[in-house]
């Protein structure tokens with residue numbers, strides 16, 4: 001993108017020759033002769049750079065500097081000053097001007113200063129953009145959900161972020177475990193330090209320990225230099241152990257030691273290394289079952305389970321689906337420069353889909369629909385075929401017992417919604433005791 005420069009200079013000869021020189025460098029230039037025109041231009045457009053004379057009739061260069069900094073603080077301002085007004089230039093620098101150039105100036109010197117100022121402006125803008133992206137990706141409000149289940153999660157997140165405890169996040173694939181882990185980290189006192197993610201399921205058993213704990217030079221064939229592990233990299237920050245249920249037993253023992261003593265040994269070293277890390281782990285496995293099966297260490301399970309956070313599957317928080325559709329539609333419309341919306345029938349259809357892939361699946365469906373949209377409104381026919389097909393397909397594969405259980409569960413959800421979560425009234429309508437309802441809520445793992 002071409003840089004745009006506002007040039008404010010009342011001396012015609014300087015204005016015209018400098019504007020020509022800047023244009024021949026490939027910049028877009030708006031030359032103006034007085035301060036009032038400059039102020040009007042600043043309020044109407046964003047410039048990459050402002051170059052202004054200090055002494056101008058009516059409105060001074062200092063006033064232009066002040067307005068420019070207020071309107072857009074990332075736009076650098078270069079002041080041009082005659083020999084007699086150096087004091088003003090110094091004052092302008094103090095106020096935040098990028099630099100000043102004394103008139104008469106050498107053109108090359110001016111172009112070099114312009115280049116430096118624009119480099120700074122590019123970096124500043126990029127920095128602002130990245131920061132925005134980071135906070136919009138990880139900031140609390142961007143975990144979307146307004147149903148009871150998610151409200152309870154937000155309240156817990158708030159508390160967890162203020163502690164330094166180990167957290168275990170449980171939930172099916174795509175329910176937002178990684179998003180939640182990042183949010184806890186960024187909201188915590190370690191937020192400005194690194195968060196290192198390890199996908200325990202993706203690392204082959206023979207590499208996992210060297211990845212986690214690093215190795216010394218010569219620890220094994222091919223270890224030509226010392227390499228820090230992920231725990232070293234996460235020092236003073238957070239380590240996110242994703243899919244922890246897939247860790248081999250031997251590595252589990254070492255993780256337990258880090259959790260208890262904050263120490264570990266690098267491969268090929270007998271010396272202990274101490275780290276200061278917060279551990280957040282996640283899994284979509286039933287860890288309790290893995291413990292019973294002897295696949296997961298019981299002591300590690302209890303050590304991790306200090307604060308468990310269970311993310312409910314999307315099908316159990318139907319009420320969040322329209323909100324998520326809205327947010328994802330906005331996101332992809334922004335990205336693709338489109339203006340697509342979902343019809344009420346499509347939203348209804350999505351609300352009735354069981355989303356085995358949870359929020360990730362919904363996100364992918366929205367992206368796909370917007371990318372392939374031939375019209376502005378997405379109707380049920382435009383949704384992926386499996387959405388209408390899966391229910392029938394799923395039903396045919398289920399046993400009678402499964403179908404009954406599913407119907408029972410959905411009915412309980414509906415009635416609880418109807419009674420605004422009042423369990424006594426729901427039990428009355430359902431014709432069961434409060435105790436039975438409680439057992440069924442637990443049995444179906446309803447996050448209400």
Ligand SMILES: Nc1ncnc2c1ncn2[C@@H]1O[C@H](COP(=O)(O)OP(=O)(O)OP(=O)(O)O)[C@@H](O)[C@H]1O
Nearest residue numbers: 142143144172173174175176177178179284359360
């Ligand atoms: N409540 C939510 N609001 C907004 N976006 C969400 C929400 N939950 C999940 N997402 C988005 O859905 C996608 C999947 O989430 P994430 O990767 O955190 O899930 P996960 O549970 O860690 O999945 P897996 O177990 O497969 O690693 C991400 O793009 C995430 O930003």
